[in-house]
Structure formats: structure tokens, C-alpha cells
Amino acid sequence: MxxxxxxxxxxxxxxxxxxxxxxxxxxxxxxxxxxxxxxxxxxxxxxxxxxxxxxxxxxxxxxxxxxxxxxxxxxxxxxxxxxxxxxxxxxxxxxxxxxxxxxxxxxxxxxxxxxxxxxxxxxxxxxxxxxxxxxxxxxxxxxxxxxxxxxxxxxxxxxxxxxxxxxxxxxxTPGVLWPKFEDDTTALNLAFTGAIKDEIMDIEELSFNLVKRLQTRYKDNLIERYKIQEVNEDPLETLNSIARKRGCLVKGGEIDYNRIAVILLDEFRGGKMGNISLEYPNEDISNEEVEG
Incomplete structure (x- = not known):
């Protein structure tokens, strides 16, 4: 990115x-x-x-x-x-x-x-x-x-x-305060939530990264929202399953990545995937502690 x-x-x-x-x-x-x-x-x-x-x-x-x-x-x-x-x-x-x-x-x-x-x-x-x-x-x-x-x-x-x-x-506040983009994670977090305008992002890549992030801590949310069987180890496969379920296909059964990207980002920002936090005070926190 x-x-x-x-x-x-x-x-x-x-x-x-x-x-x-x-x-x-x-x-x-x-x-x-x-x-x-x-x-x-x-x-x-x-x-x-x-x-x-x-x-x-x-x-x-x-x-x-x-x-x-x-x-x-x-x-x-x-x-x-x-x-x-x-x-x-x-x-x-x-x-x-x-x-x-x-x-x-x-x-x-x-x-x-x-x-x-x-x-x-x-x-x-x-x-x-x-x-x-x-x-x-x-x-x-x-x-x-x-x-x-x-x-x-x-x-x-x-x-x-x-x-x-x-x-x-x-x-x-006078003027504008910007966050500091010291790493890609900060930039991605801001892009996922819409704080960085989609026009300057590659939204297909963004939606792939969102799925990748969500399937580590919120896989149940993805399974429930999109009625997919499971999340795949490969986030691209998960994204493909979601696209098929939503009928985001073009002629010949190919995936329409732009269409599914728009849906995913829209539904995440609108809270339709459930309550999700993208970062934790203590980043090495174990999944069990958050999910338990």
C-alpha cells in the first residue's frame, strides 16, 4: 500500500x-x-x-x-x-x-x-x-x-x-490535525473505518485486508453475516466465498471484486457485521481473552 x-x-x-x-x-x-x-x-x-x-x-x-x-x-x-x-x-x-x-x-x-x-x-x-x-x-x-x-x-x-x-x-481547533502513519496498520485502520477517503485507496485491496484482519478475531461474525461454511486460511478464498454468497459475479462466474469490496466496506462501517474493535490497548492480548 x-x-x-x-x-x-x-x-x-x-x-x-x-x-x-x-x-x-x-x-x-x-x-x-x-x-x-x-x-x-x-x-x-x-x-x-x-x-x-x-x-x-x-x-x-x-x-x-x-x-x-x-x-x-x-x-x-x-x-x-x-x-x-x-x-x-x-x-x-x-x-x-x-x-x-x-x-x-x-x-x-x-x-x-x-x-x-x-x-x-x-x-x-x-x-x-x-x-x-x-x-x-x-x-x-x-x-x-x-x-x-x-x-x-x-x-x-x-x-x-x-x-x-x-x-x-x-x-x-484551528487548522487540521493528522494522525501519524508510522505503519501500514494505522493507515489501514483509518481506511477501513472511512477516515481516509475511498477515492485515494484501492478498495479491492482494502476489502481483502479487511477480511484478512477480521478472520483472525471475528471469524464468527463473517460466517454469520455472510452464511459461509467457514473462513479459509487464505483470506482471498474467504473473500471469494463471501462474493459468491452475495452473487457478486460477472459473466463466466468470475468474481466481481469491486462490487464485493463496496459491500464489505459499507457493511463493516455500518455495523452490520456486529460490534468490532480493530485494535486493543495491549496488542499482544490473546484472542481467548477478548473472545472469552
Whole structure:
């Protein structure tokens, strides 16, 4: 698979702006995809936000395997970082944000109350890589309170505080944060979940890699969803069986790989294969421990 690279210049600018804006906020809300809780993070965030209270939202948690999501919550939590499982589209779990922020900012708030301040407005910066659900989250929290200041690339957004009904004001991240593609696994995870656009991927190769990945930990999901007899040691054979079951054939009984690729990726992303997590906090975790 070809290496995917982004512009380091843009990245530097974004990091600089985040650093500047951090002075204006009490805390940071970072959004990740629960199915790929490591791959959907920007690794520089830890460094950039050091010392700032942070909430990590594991979005699309309705699509991930609950047990694995809980493992991630334990793994990513610390005194200064709280983790919530949410669905930004439906709003599930978002009501936990306010009490969690209050917990993280308790000392600061106690000091302000001691000075006689009654109503405290919390200010947060929202960060996340593209396509993990950041704008969905902001829209859901703001309930259409948002005035768009220019969506086209190159149109400078003025610094815009977005009000919510929870006594929280949000600041969207300036610029774009990209994940780091240090290995093919990260790139594949992002491509499987649709965080990298299909147009720049070879989707036939992608669907083969998805089957290869799923048949190691989620073979029962494949067997059940596609009514195949078994998964074959060779992922290509498994892919062929699924294609035949779905009638993805062209003249002469040849497999229509493009058609089955579209179906597989679509059904995986839509949660139709069941709840699936593509990475684990502890990658050498045994299958038994996850499946048991």
C-alpha cells in the first residue's frame, strides 16, 4: 500500500495555533473512533496538551466491542484525563461531559467560588483528526447555535466560541490535525473505518485486508453475516466465498471484486457485521481473552 503523507508545514502551523489557544481554555475535548482508539489519535496531542485537563470521547462506541472499549477507557484514563464512550450522532453519552469537566476542574472552581464567583462558564477546545466526528459533536452540542465562518479551504476562520446549553463554551481547533502513519496498520485502520477517503485507496485491496484482519478475531461474525461454511486460511478464498454468497459475479462466474469490496466496506462501517474493535490497548492480548 502506498505511503500516505500530509503537509508537515500545515501541521506545524496547527500545532502553534493550538498552543496559543490552549491559554484561553480550561480543558481539551479530544475525539477518537472507539473502533480504532489508537490509530484515530494525533500522537502530538499528549505533548501539546500536557498539563491541561482532557476528556477523550470514544465516538461510535455503538459500533465497537463493548469489552474492548472498556479496556481502552482504563488504558487511556489518568488523573488529568477522563475517557467517555459516546455516539456523537445520537448524542448518547454526551450528558456525561459536564459532570466530568466539573470533576476535572473542581480545584479551580473551588478557588473561583471562594472568591465569590457564582456562575462559572467552562471553556474547552475541541480536537480530533478528520472524519472522527468532530463537526458532528460540535453541532450536537451546539444544537444549531453555530454561525459558519467559511468552510472552504483557505478561508480563515475567525476565532469563534460556540455556546452550548451546558455552561460550556467550545472552541474548534484551528487548522487540521493528522494522525501519524508510522505503519501500514494505522493507515489501514483509518481506511477501513472511512477516515481516509475511498477515492485515494484501492478498495479491492482494502476489502481483502479487511477480511484478512477480521478472520483472525471475528471469524464468527463473517460466517454469520455472510452464511459461509467457514473462513479459509487464505483470506482471498474467504473473500471469494463471501462474493459468491452475495452473487457478486460477472459473466463466466468470475468474481466481481469491486462490487464485493463496496459491500464489505459499507457493511463493516455500518455495523452490520456486529460490534468490532480493530485494535486493543495491549496488542499482544490473546484472542481467548477478548473472545472469552
Amino acid at each position: 502506498g505511503k500516505i503523507n500530509w503537509f508537515p508545514g500545515h501541521m506545524k502551523k496547527t500545532q502553534r495555533e493550538i498552543k496559543e489557544n490552549l491559554k484561553l481554555v480550561d480543558a481539551v475535548i479530544e475525539i477518537r473512533d472507539a473502533r480504532i482508539a489508537r490509530s484515530s489519535a494525533n500522537p502530538d496531542i499528549d505533548k501539546l496538551c500536557e498539563g491541561k485537563p482532557r476528556i477523550i470521547l470514544l465516538n461510535k462506541s455503538d459500533l465497537s466491542e463493548n469489552k474492548v472499549t472498556k479496556m481502552w477507557m482504563n488504558h487511556l484514563s489518568s488523573e488529568n484525563v477522563k475517557v467517555l464512550e459516546v455516539n456523537c450522532l445520537t448524542g448518547k453519552g454526551l450528558n456525561q461531559i459536564k459532570p466530568t469537566l466539573e470533576l476535572l476542574l473542581k480545584e479551580k472552581h473551588d478557588r473561583l467560588k471562594a472568591k465569590g464567583l457564582v456562575k462559572i462558564q467552562m471553556r474547552v477546545m475541541v480536537v480530533g483528526i478528520p472524519n472522527v466526528g468532530k463537526s458532528t459533536f460540535i453541532n450536537k452540542m451546539a444544537k444549531n447555535n453555530i454561525a459558519k465562518t467559511g468552510d472552504r479551504p483557505g478561508v480563515t476562520k475567525s476565532k469563534q466560541w460556540i455556546k452550548t446549553k451546558m455552561d460550556i463554551e467550545m472552541l474548534d
